[in-house]
Amino acid sequence: MPRPFLRAFNTDHAIHWILDWDGTLTTQDTLDTLVNIPKETKNDPSIPKKWAHVIEAYLDDMNSTLTTLGHLPSTVPEERKLLGRLRDVEERSVTRVSDSGIFAGLREEDLCAGGVSAIVDKTIQLRKGAALFIEYIFNRTMKQETDIDAFQILSVNWSQCFIATALEASVDFKFQRPTLDHFQEQQNEKYALLKNEIPSASHEKLKLDIYANEIDSISTAGTSQGRLCSPGTHKIISSSDKLSYLRGLQKLNPNTLQLNPIVYIGDSWTDLECLLAADLGICIRDEPPTSSQRKLEDSLQRLSIPCQHILDDGPPDEWDIVWARDFTEIRNWLRSNESSAFIRKIPGV
Numbered sequence: 001m002p003r004p005f006l007r008a009f010n011t012d013h014a015i016h017w018i019l020d021w022d023g024t025l026t027t028q029d030t031l032d033t034l035v036n037i038p039k040e041t042k043n044d045p046s047i048p049k050k051w052a053h054v055i056e057a058y059l060d061d062m063n064s065t066l067t068t069l070g071h072l073p074s075t076v077p078e079e080r081k082l083l084g085r086l087r088d089v090e091e092r093s094v095t096r097v098s099d100s101g102i103f104a105g106l107r108e109e110d111l112c113a114g115g116v117s118a119i120v121d122k123t124i125q126l127r128k129g130a131a132l133f134i135e136y137i138f139n140r141t142m143k144q145e146t147d148i149d150a151f152q153i154l155s156v157n158w159s160q161c162f163i164a165t166a167l168e169a170s171v172d173f174k175f176q177r178p179t180l181d182h183f184q185e186q187q188n189e190k191y192a193l194l195k196n197e198i199p200s201a202s203h204e205k206l207k208l209d210i211y212a213n214e215i216d217s218i219s220t221a222g223t224s225q226g227r228l229c230s231p232g233t234h235k236i237i238s239s240s241d242k243l244s245y246l247r248g249l250q251k252l253n254p255n256t257l258q259l260n261p262i263v264y265i266g267d268s269w270t271d272l273e274c275l276l277a278a279d280l281g282i283c284i285r286d287e288p289p290t291s292s293q294r295k296l297e298d299s300l301q302r303l304s305i306p307c308q309h310i311l312d313d314g315p316p317d318e319w320d321i322v323w324a325r326d327f328t329e330i331r332n333w334l335r336s337n338e339s340s341a342f343i344r345k346i347p348g349v
Contacts, residue, residue, distance in 0.1 A: 011337040014147040016251055017137060018274070020266035021155035021163055021212065023292055024284050027125045030118070034162055037114035038106050050100045058093040065089050074302055080240075080273060087238035090156075094228050094237055097158075104226035108161055108218040115165030124166050127284065129328030131171045134208070136331055146254045154245055155212040156236050156270055158228055163210050211245055212236060243273040265330070268292035272299055281321040282330060283307060311336075 022029045032051075039047040065086065066072075073079040097103070118124040134151070141149050157163055211231050217224040228235060236242060251260045264271070264278035267285070269292065275281030283300075285293050300307050300321065310322040310333045324330050 011334055014144065014149050014253060014260045016150045016152075016249075016260040016262045018152050018154050018246060018249065018262055018264045018278070020268070020271050021153055021157050021210075023267040023290065024265055024271075025126055025130050025153070025167075027127050028290070029292070030124050030157065030162075030166075033118045033123050034114070034157070034159060035102060036123075037110055037162070038103055041106065041110045041114075047102055050102055054093065054096050054100060054102075057096055058089070061089050061092060062086070072302055074304075076276065076303055079299065079303060083239040083269075083273065087240060090237040094235070098225070098227040101226050103158075103215045104224060106215055106218055106224050106226065111159050111161040111215070111218060112165040115162045116169045119166050119169040126167075126170050128326035129331055130326075133327035133331045134171050136334070150251050150260065151208050152249060153208070153210045153212070154236070154242055154249075154274070155210070156238070156242070157212045158215065160210050160212045160214050160231060161218065163212055167208075167210075211249070239270045239273045242270065243277055246274050246277060267296065269295040269299055272296060275321055276305075276319055279320065281319070282310060283321065283323040285323045285325060287325065 019025055022031070035047065035051050038044065065088075069082070073082055115124075137149055137151055153163065153167075155163060213228050213235055214231060215224055216227045216229045228237075230236075232245065233248070234241060234244070236245060246262070246264065250262065252258070253260050261279035262277075263280045263282065264274045265282045265284065266275055267283065267290075271283075275283065283293070283296060285297070289297060297307070305319050305321060307321050307323050310324045310329055324333070
């Protein structure tokens with residue numbers, strides 16, 4: 001059934017924003033920057049060679065797996081099966097990273113310092129308009145009462161700590177790094193609402209949660225084995241993992257007891273299932289597109305899924321997927337769909 005989000009959705013009401021990190025909020029992938037932290041911290045000249053081996057093995061594994069297919073899918077169910085198979089490739093790569101010992105002995109303070117330094121020296125740069133977009137969403141919540149926007153980052157990156165400190169160095173907000181208990185609280189809130197109990201958390205303003213993986217035992221100095229661990233029910237290393245978390249994070253509106261509509265923003269093939277599942281999927285695209293953006297674009301074309309520019313006029317299609325160059329365009333789209341009365345109530349607008 002068509003979902004006419006762009007035409008009929010009331011942006012004056014609560015929106016659940018879920019954003020990818022690497023290449024979406026940032027201008028490029030940040031894994032090389034993350035790997036540079038143990039290199040500098042431990043003064044270990046062997047780490048670049050170990051990392052190069054991990055990358056080479058991953059690319060060989062990925063190419064080999066894709067070659068065995070013969071042809072790429074042309075339907076969404078087949079595409080999802082392919083992405084499910086590729087999870088094994090990601091899992092093997094994570095194992096190689098763990099076995100390499102690149103992150104062994106790393107501490108939380110090392111990751112925090114590395115995240116801040118990467119922003120200061122501009123190794124990591126937020127995409128155009130990202131900081132103002134986050135501020136705009138926060139200001140939206142200032143006029144909302146029980147019907148409040150949610151904002152979460154959902155990433156296959158290997159460190160919540162690294163992402164949080166990099167963002168905090170860029171924008172004036174504190175970011176939470178949820179645990180399994182925090183993830184369970186999301187579910188408990190839904191059950192409470194269904195029983196007509198409004199939990200106090202429903203009245204809180206915007207909470208910026210980061211769902212990503214983490215290096216084990218970094219809070220205990222020197223004891224980390226450098227292995228990837230989970231922020232919740234399972235590691236986030238694939239498209240299907242992201243989709244599982246997205247479904248678990250869906251929020252009930254306390255007024256309607258309906259799920260708040262999700263806007264998912266991503267840039268790569270790993271984001272495909274979340275983009276399809278969201279009420280509105282927004283693909284970030286550079287001009288020319290990066291290799292990861294090109295893979296996503298190719299997938300949409302193979303599946304015959306239209307993807308118009310977010311500011312273009314036109315009838316919505318079945319999937320409601322659009323593309324944007326940056327967060328300035330997304331913010332402009334949001335403002336153009338909000339009523340003038342709503343905008344006047346947003347601080348600073």
